[in-house]
Amino acid sequence: MNLEFSDEELAFRDTIRQWMKANVPDDLRRCTARGAMPGKEMQQRWERLLGEQGWLTVTWPEQYGGPGWTATQRYIFDLERASAGAPPTSPFGVAMVGPVLYTFGSPEQKDRWLPGIRSGEMLWCQGYSEPNAGSDLASLKTRAERHDDHYLVNGQKIWTTQAHWADMMFCLVRTDSTVKQQQGISFLLIDMKTPGIEVRPIYSIDGHHHLNEVYFTDVKVPVENLVGTEGMGWTIAKFLLTHERTTIAGVADTQNEINRLKAALATMAENYDKHQAARRVAALEIDLMALEYTNFRTVAATDEGKPFGPESSGLKIKGTELQQSVSQAMVELGELLSLPWDNEQPIGNEVFNRASRRYNFLRACTIYGGSNEIQKNVLAKMLLGL
Amino acid sequence: MDFKLSENTTMIADTARRYLKDNYSFDIYRSQLQEADHLHAARWQAMLELGWFGLPFPESCGGYGGNLVDVAAIVRETGAALCLDPFVDLVVSPGKLLEYINTSESLAILEDVIAGQARVACGLYDRYAGYQVTKPSLRLNGYRLSGQKHVVPDGGCAKRILVSAMAGDELLILALPVEQCQIERYRLLDGSRASSLMLDDLEITDAMILCRGEVARQALSGWFDYMCALDCARMYGAASQVFDDTLEYARTRKQFGTAIGSFQVIQHYLVDMFIDLQQLESMLLMVLVKAESETVSERVRATAAAKAYYASQAVRIAQQGIQIHGGVGVTEELNIGHYFRLITHCSLSHGSRDHHVSRFIEADAAV
Ligand SMILES: Cc1cc2nc3c(=O)[nH]c(=O)nc-3n(C[C@H](O)[C@H](O)[C@H](O)COP(=O)(O)OP(=O)(O)OC[C@H]3O[C@@H](n4cnc5c(N)ncnc54)[C@H](O)[C@@H]3O)c2cc1C
Numbered sequence: 001m002n003l004e005f006s007d008e009e010l011a012f013r014d015t016i017r018q019w020m021k022a023n024v025p026d027d028l029r030r031c032t033a034r035g036a037m038p039g040k041e042m043q044q045r046w047e048r049l050l051g052e053q054g055w056l057t058v059t060w061p062e063q064y065g066g067p068g069w070t071a072t073q074r075y076i077f078d079l080e081r082a083s084a085g086a087p088p089t090s091p092f093g094v095a096m097v098g099p100v101l102y103t104f105g106s107p108e109q110k111d112r113w114l115p116g117i118r119s120g121e122m123l124w125c126q127g128y129s130e131p132n133a134g135s136d137l138a139s140l141k142t143r144a145e146r147h148d149d150h151y152l153v154n155g156q157k158i159w160t161t162q163a164h165w166a167d168m169m170f171c172l173v174r175t176d177s178t179v180k181q182q183q184g185i186s187f188l189l190i191d192m193k194t195p196g197i198e199v200r201p202i203y204s205i206d207g208h209h210h211l212n213e214v215y216f217t218d219v220k221v222p223v224e225n226l227v228g229t230e231g232m233g234w235t236i237a238k239f240l241l242t243h244e245r246t247t248i249a250g251v252a253d254t255q256n257e258i259n260r261l262k263a264a265l266a267t268m269a270e271n272y273d274k275h276q277a278a279r280r281v282a283a284l285e286i287d288l289m290a291l292e293y294t295n296f297r298t299v300a301a302t303d304e305g306k307p308f309g310p311e312s313s314g315l316k317i318k319g320t321e322l323q324q325s326v327s328q329a330m331v332e333l334g335e336l337l338s339l340p341w342d343n344e345q346p347i348g349n350e351v352f353n354r355a356s357r358r359y360n361f362l363r364a365c366t367i368y369g370g371s372n373e374i375q376k377n378v379l380a381k382m383l384l385g386l
Numbered sequence: 387m388d389f390k391l392s393e394n395t396t397m398i399a400d401t402a403r404r405y406l407k408d409n410y411s412f413d414i415y416r417s418q419l420q421e422a423d424h425l426h427a428a429r430w431q432a433m434l435e436l437g438w439f440g441l442p443f444p445e446s447c448g449g450y451g452g453n454l455v456d457v458a459a460i461v462r463e464t465g466a467a468l469c470l471d472p473f474v475d476l477v478v479s480p481g482k483l484l485e486y487i488n489t490s491e492s493l494a495i496l497e498d499v500i501a502g503q504a505r506v507a508c509g510l511y512d513r514y515a516g517y518q519v520t521k522p523s524l525r526l527n528g529y530r531l532s533g534q535k536h537v538v539p540d541g542g543c544a545k546r547i548l549v550s551a552m553a554g555d556e557l558l559i560l561a562l563p564v565e566q567c568q569i570e571r572y573r574l575l576d577g578s579r580a581s582s583l584m585l586d587d588l589e590i591t592d593a594m595i596l597c598r599g600e601v602a603r604q605a606l607s608g609w610f611d612y613m614c615a616l617d618c619a620r621m622y623g624a625a626s627q628v629f630d631d632t633l634e635y636a637r638t639r640k641q642f643g644t645a646i647g648s649f650q651v652i653q654h655y656l657v658d659m660f661i662d663l664q665q666l667e668s669m670l671l672m673v674l675v676k677a678e679s680e681t682v683s684e685r686v687r688a689t690a691a692a693k694a695y696y697a698s699q700a701v702r703i704a705q706q707g708i709q710i711h712g713g714v715g716v717t718e719e720l721n722i723g724h725y726f727r728l729i730t731h732c733s734l735s736h737g738s739r740d741h742h743v744s745r746f747i748e749a750d751a752a753v
Contacts, residue, residue, distance in 0.1 A: 129713070132640070134641060134712050134713060135641045135642070135712070136641040136642045136643075139641075139642075139643075158713070159713045202717055202718075202719070203717065203718040203719075204716050204717055204718065204723075205716050205717065205718060205723035205724070205726065205727065207718070211713075211717070269513060269514040269515075269516065270514075271514065271515055271516055271518055271521065272516060273740065273741075273744065276740050276744070277740070280740075328701075331730065331734070332697075332733075332734065332738050332739065332740070333738075333740075335516055335517065335734055335737075335738045335741065336511055336513060336516055336517065336536060336537050336734070337513060338575070338734060339537050339574050339575050339580075339731060339734060339735065340537065340572050340573075340574060340575075340580070341572065341573045341574055341575050341577075342572050342573045343570065343572035343582070344570070344572075345570060345582075347513050347536045347537070347582060348513045356575050356727075356730065359730070360716075360723070360726070360727065361716070363705065363708045363709070363715070363716055363723075363726070364713070364716045366709060367708075367709065367712055367713055367715070367716065368713070371709075371712065372709075373649070373651050373652070373709075376651070
C-alpha cells in the first residue's frame with residue numbers, strides 16, 4: 001500500500017494550483033467565499049475559461065477532447081478547483097448528456113453537440129422528473145409522437161434545474177405506451193427555443209430561482225434529435241447512473257466548506273466558545289476523512305481499470321449526508337449571526353450570513369439525483385441481493 | 387402529578403386556533419413575508435380584543451393574570467399557523483421584561499403595551515456577547531451610549547427598544563426611542579422582521595434608564611427563561627403541523643403505483659417523528675411549568691434542557707418532513723420548507739443547542 005501521491009501527481013497538482021491561482025476570476029472567488037451560488041453569466045464565463053484550456057470535460061476520453069488524465073489526476077484537479085474557490089461545473093452538459101452522446105450518439109450528433117459542451121458555449125438541462133414521476137421515473141408520461149421527420153412532444157417536466165438558462169434539454173419521453181413502461185421511453189434532445197415550450201420558475205427555500213416547470217404543447221422535435229433508438233431511453237438513463245463516480249461524493253467542496261467554517265470561527269468574538277465549536281468541526285472533518293479515503297479507493301480502482309467495487313456504493317449517500325451536516329453546523333455555530341436573511345451588511349463574518357440559505361438548499365441533496373432512500377433500495381437489491 | 391391543561395387554557399388554545407384559521411392563512415403569511423412592517427392593523431386590533439395582550443401579565447400590572455402555559459397555548463398555534471404578526475416580539479417579550487423590571491416607569495410602559503398603544507421591542511443581543519444576556523457590549527460612559535445591538539426582533543415598526551448596556555461594571559436596561567438610533571432593517575430566517583442598532587455616542591437622559599444592577603440582572607434572567615420556553619412552544623406548534631401534513635402526504639402521494647407511506651422506510655421515519663413529537667410535548671409541558679419557577683437553578687436547568695432537546699429533535703422532524711415530501715418539500719410554494727426555517731430559527735434564537743448544553747452543565751454544577 002502507498003497512500004501518497006506520486007512525484008508526477010504532485011507536480012501535476014502544482015501546475016493546476018498555479019493555474020487556478022492565476023485564473024479563477026475574483027468575482028467568482030468572492031461569490032463562493034460568501035457561500036452564494038453564481039448566476040448564469042458568472043458561471044458560464046468560468047466554464048468557458050475552463051473550456052479554452054480543455055479542462056471543462058476532464059472526464060471525457062481523449063478522442064472526444066478530454067485531457068487524458070487518470071482518475072487520480074481528475075480527483076486532484078477537483079480538489080484544487082474547490083480550494084481555489086471555484087464552484088463545481090454544471091453537470092448537465094459535461095457529466096450527463098456529453099457521455100451519453102459519445103457513447104450512444106450518431107457521428108452527426110457527436111459533431112453537432114459535443115463541441116458546444118466542450119467549450120462551455122452551450123448550456124443544457126435535464127428533463128427527467130415529472131409531477132407524478134419522481135422516484136418512479138419509469139412512469140413518466142410526457143409523450144413524443146412520431147410524425148414523418150419530427151416528434152410532437154406534449155406533457156410536463158418539473159424540478160428542471162437551470163431550464164431558464166439552458167439552450168437545450170435532454171429529455172426522457174414516452175414514445176410507446178403499449179409495451180412495458182421502461183421499454184417505451186426514448187431519449188430526445190430538445191431546443192429550448194422551440195415554439196410550444198413554456199418555462200415557469202419554482203422558487204426553492206433558499207429564496208432563489210434554480211428550478212422550473214417546463215410545459216410542452218405540440219413541440220416539434222426533429223427525428224435526428226433522438227439519441228440511440230426508440231425505446232432505448234431507459235438504458236441510457238441507467239448508464240448515466242453508473243457513470244463517473246470519482247467526484248460524486250463532493251469531497252473537494254465539502255472540504256472547502258469546512259475550511260470556510262474554520263476560518264469564520266477564528267473571527268468569533270471573545271465570549272464565543274471556540275473550543276466547543278472546534279470539537280464539532282473536528283467530528284465533521286473525521287467523517288470527511290473516512291469519505292475521502294473511500295473515495296481514494298474508488299479513484300485508485302478506476303485507474304487500474306476495475307469496475308466500481310462495493311466501496312463506492314456509499315459515496316453519494318455519505319457525501320450528501322455530510323454536505324448537510326456541514327451546512328447545518330455552519331448555521332448552528334453562527335448562532336445569532338446566522339439569523340438574518342436579507343441584510344446588506346453582514347453582522348460579523350459573512351460566511352454565517354448566507355449559511356442558512358445554503359443549509360436550506362442542501363436539504364435537497366438527499367432528494368435529487370435519486371433520493372437516498374431509493375439509492376439504498378437499489379443497493380439492498382444489487383449489492384446485498386435482498 | 388397532573389398533566390391536564392386547565393379548562394381555561396384549553397379554551398384559550400381553541401380560540402386561538404379558530405381565530406387563526408379564520409383570519410390567517412399560508413397565503414397571507416407569504417404576502418406578509420414581503421412586507422417591511424409586520425403590524426397589520428385589523429389583526430392587531432383583533433388580538434387585542436381577544437385579550438392576548440393582557441394575558442401574559444399579572445392583574446396588578448393591568449393584565450389578565452395568565453401563566454406561561456396559557457401564553458404558550460397561543461404561541462403554539464401561531465407557530466402552527468406560521469403567523470408573522472409580532473405578538474411575541476412587540477407584546478410578550480418587551481412586556482415580560484417590563485413586568486420583571488417592576489418600576490413605576492417600566493409598568494407605565496407596560497400599561498401602554500397591554501392597551502395596544504405602544505410599539506416596544508427588546509434589543510438584548512449583539513454579536514460580541516452572543517446570547518450571554520447579562521454581558522452586553524453596549525457601553526454607557528457618563529450620559530453617552532455607544533455600541534451595537536443585533537437581530538432586534540421589532541416587527542419592522544417598533545418605536546422604542548429596550549436595550550441592555552454596561553456602565554462600568556453595572557448592568558442597565560434602557561428604553562431608547564428608535565428615531566434617535568441609526569438602524570438597519572432586515573428579515574430573519576423565520577420571515578419575521580428585525581434590525582441592527584448602531585449607537586455612536588447617543589445622548590441618554592435619566593428618564594431612559596429603567597433599572598440597574600441586580601434588578602436588571604434578575605429581570606433579564608427571568609425574561610430569558612420565559613422566552614426560551616416560548617421558543618419551544620412555537621417549535622412544537624410547527625413540528626406537530628409538519629408531522630400531520632407529512633403523514634397526510636405519505637398517505638396520498640403515490641409512486642410505484644402505491645402510496646409512499648406503504649414503504650417501510652417511510653413508515654419508520656414517520657413513527658420516529660411521532661415518537662419524537664411525544665417527547666417534545668413532554669419537554670414542553672415540563673418547561674412551561676418550570677420556566678416560571680422561583681428557584682433560579684430549577685428554571686435554568688429546565689429551559690436549558692428543553693432548548694437543547696428541541697434544537698436537535700424538532701429540527702430533525704422538520705428535516706424528515708422535507709425528505710418525505712421529496713422535491714416539493716424544498717419549494718417556497720409549500721409550507722413544509724417554511725416550517726423548517728421557522729424551527730431552525732427558533733432552535734437558534736435565545737441560544738443554540740451548544741449554548742444551552744453549557745447552561746445545563748452550569749446549572750447542574752450550581753445545585
Ligand atoms: C433541487 C432539486 C433539483 C433537481 N433537479 C432536477 C433536474 O434538473 N432534472 C430532473 O429531471 N429532476 C430534477 N430534480 C428532481 C428529483 O430527481 C426528484 O425530486 C427526485 O427524483 C424525487 O422525486 P419526487 O420529488 O417526486 O419525490 P417522490 O418520488 O414523491 O418521493 C417522496 C419520498 O418518498 C421516498 N420514496 C419514493 N419511493 C420510495 C421507495 N420505493 N422506497 C422508499 N422510499 C421511497 C423518496 O425517497 C422521498 O423521500 C431535482 C430535485 C431537486 C429537489
